[in-house]
Amino acid sequence: TLQHQGLWDEAGRLLGEAASALQKGGADFLLICTNTMHKVAPVVQQQISIPLLHIADPTAKSVLSRGIRNIALLGTRFTMQEDFYKGKLVQGHGLEVLTPDETDMDMIHHVIFEELCLGLIQDSSREKYISVIKRLEAAGAEGVILGCTEIGLLIKQSDSPIPLFDTTVIHAEAAVEYALTI
Numbered sequence: 158t159l160q161h162q163g164l165w166d167e168a169g170r171l172l173g174e175a176a177s178a179l180q181k182g183g184a185d186f187l188l189i190c191t192n193t194m195h196k197v198a199p200v201v202q203q204q205i206s207i208p209l210l211h212i213a214d215p216t217a218k219s220v221l222s223r224g225i226r227n228i229a230l231l232g233t234r235f236t237m238q239e240d241f242y243k244g245k246l247v248q249g250h251g252l253e254v255l256t257p258d259e260t261d262m263d264m265i266h267h268v269i270f271e272e273l274c275l276g277l278i279q280d281s282s283r284e285k286y287i288s289v290i291k292r293l294e295a296a297g298a299e300g301v302i303l304g305c306t307e308i309g310l311l312i313k314q315s316d317s318p319i320p321l322f323d324t325t326v327i328h329a330e331a332a333v334e335y336a337l338t339i
Contacts, residue, residue, distance in 0.1 A: 159171075160193065160233075160235065162322040165196060165197055166200070168194065168197055169197030169201060170200070172189065172194060172197055172200075172201050173197075173200055173201045173203070173204035173205075174204070176190060176201050176204055176205045176209070177204050177205055177304060179184070179285070180205045180206065180207050181291070181313040182334050183319050183337070184207060184313050185207060185326075185339050186208040186209070186210060186332075186336075186339070187192050187205060187207060187208070187209045187232070188209075188212075188328060188332055189201065189209065189212065190306065190325075191214055191305075191306055191330070192213075192232050192233070192236050192242060192305055192306060192324055193232065193233045193235050193236050193305065194223065194240075194260050195203065195212055195241060195242060196235060196239065196241040197215065198211055198241070203249045208335075210328070210331060210332060210335060211245065212305055212324050212327075212328045213242055213246055213249070213280050213329035213333075214245070214250075214284065214325050215248075215328060215330070216246075216249075216251065216302055216304075216322055216324050216327050216328070217245070217250035217252060218244050219322055219327050220248070220250075220252060220300060220302065221252070223249065223300065223320060224251055225252075225296050225299040225320065226251070226252060226299070227252075227253045227255065227298055227299045228246070228253070228254055228255070228299065228300050228301070228302055228322075229254075229255045229256070229257075229290070229298035229300070229301040230242070230243060230246070230254050230255070230302045230304050231257070231265055231286070231290075231295075231302065231303055231304055231305065231308055232265070232269075232294070232302075232303075232304030232305040232308070233265075233266055233269055233270070233305055234262055234263075234265075234266040236304045236305065237256045237262055237265070237266075237304070238256070238262070242304065243256075243298045246302075253297075253301060255293055255296055255298045256299055257289050257292070257293065258327060264285055265286070265289065265291075267268035267325050268285070268286070268306055268311070269305050269336030270283045271305035273305075273308065273310055273311060274307060278310055280312055282295040282311060283311050283312065283316065285310070286308075286311060286316075287317070290312075290316075290317050290318070290319065291318065294318055294319050296320045298319060298322070299319060300318070300319050300321070300322060301317060301319060301322065302322045302324060303321055303322060303323045303324055303325075305324075306324060308323075309323040309326070310323050
């Protein structure tokens with residue numbers, strides 16, 4: 158609700174309070190287990206002294222490890238359009254990021270919030286996503302970041318002609334690796 162109302166400061170405050178409570182409870186580091194809410198990651202990080210592992214960093218590392226430079230990004234409209242995520246991939250890691258056109262962005266955003274977040278997995282939506290991936294491949298994408306944690310419920314590697322990077326899995330694996338080093 159706060160996202161769609163544009164109340165990002167309030168969302169950041171709420172997540173920051175939760176993060177602070179986790180730190181006080183003994184957490185050694187923190188994850189925000191959603192791509193879009195990384196928009197407020199700087200606000201959250203300011204409220205804690207433990208590391209916050211940003212989801213885009215291990216994702217970019219995974220993409221680069223496959224020798225890919227031109228990557229498509231699917232996610233909420235916020236994630237696909239705004240610089241908080243794309244900027245980290247581009248400026249922070251040197252990736253070229255392709256996003257769908259406006260019509261496809263609308264459909265992707267709609268499917269995320271009106272289907273996937275509600276537990277609805279529809280074959281018709283899968284086919285639409287596959288069509289978007291094929292258009293992005295034709296535009297030069299060498300792989301696709303599933304930049305919303307729910308997209309992996311709908312699209313699997315067997316659905317895509319190019320490599321998929323599921324941020325849910327990548328972020329979880331990065332957290333485990335980090336936890337084993339501290």
